[in-house]
Amino acid sequence: MSNEKVAETFDRWVEDGRDEGLEKGHGNVVRQVIEKMQIAPGEKVLDLGCGTGWATRLIAKANAGVQAIGVDASPRMIAKADELHSFTIRARYDFCSFEALDFKDGEFDRIFSMEALYYTTDLDKTLSEAFRVLKPGGTSEILLDYYEESPASADWGEVMGLKLQRLTEAGWKRAFEKAGFQAVSTSRVVDSRGPGDRESFERDECEPNWDAKVALHEAGTLWVHAEKT
Helix, strand or coil: HHHHHHHHHHHHHHHHHHHHHHHHHHHHHHHHHHHHHCCCCCCEEECCCCCCHHHHHHHHHCCCCCCCEECCCCHHHHHHHHHCCCCEEEEEEECCCCCCCCCCCCCEEEEECCHHHCCCCCCHHHHHHHHHHHEEEEEEEEEECCCCCCCCHCHHHHHCCCCCCCCCHHHHHHHHCCCCCEEEEEEEEEEECCCCCHCCCCCCCCCHHHHHHHHHHHHHHHEEEECCC
């Protein structure tokens, strides 16, 4: 699988309007994690797989002087992020791949990612790059709904026509440790709003029926925390 195929997939999401539901679907979990991150004033944060930049903007608002940079391999997602940008915050959005981050060594205090890292074509290279651009003492906070302990997500790669990185919780922990990270831990974050209600449920390729949506909610989002000491 190539980065181009992944980019084409998410370019189509923008064309089809699917990008508009990303914050609604994932915003509760992201807000929970950003609050727990306790981002300090003036920190610089990299958002891997920023899409339309909604989480990037939330991060930039987390404290005074925070600078948030979102990166994505989809040109249309980056263009949409630029359209939605607020000039009242310090945020920007760059087009690049996870496997070749165009940033200096030790440039960021934090790395954040929501529902994106399993799309990488080379996980080892991506985590190596993340480790490189993170400052000593910095932390990485990665959120994933696609992992082996969440069986309802098992066929996402097939239905999307993409080869995704499907690991266990322990497998994600080992992958970060292999890249040099320490104090790696995993936990689950559950959307505090619940799964919603059956009457208003709208199916899509990743949630083909109500039972799948409930199962995804109950499994929760995997949160991988890692540190560069």
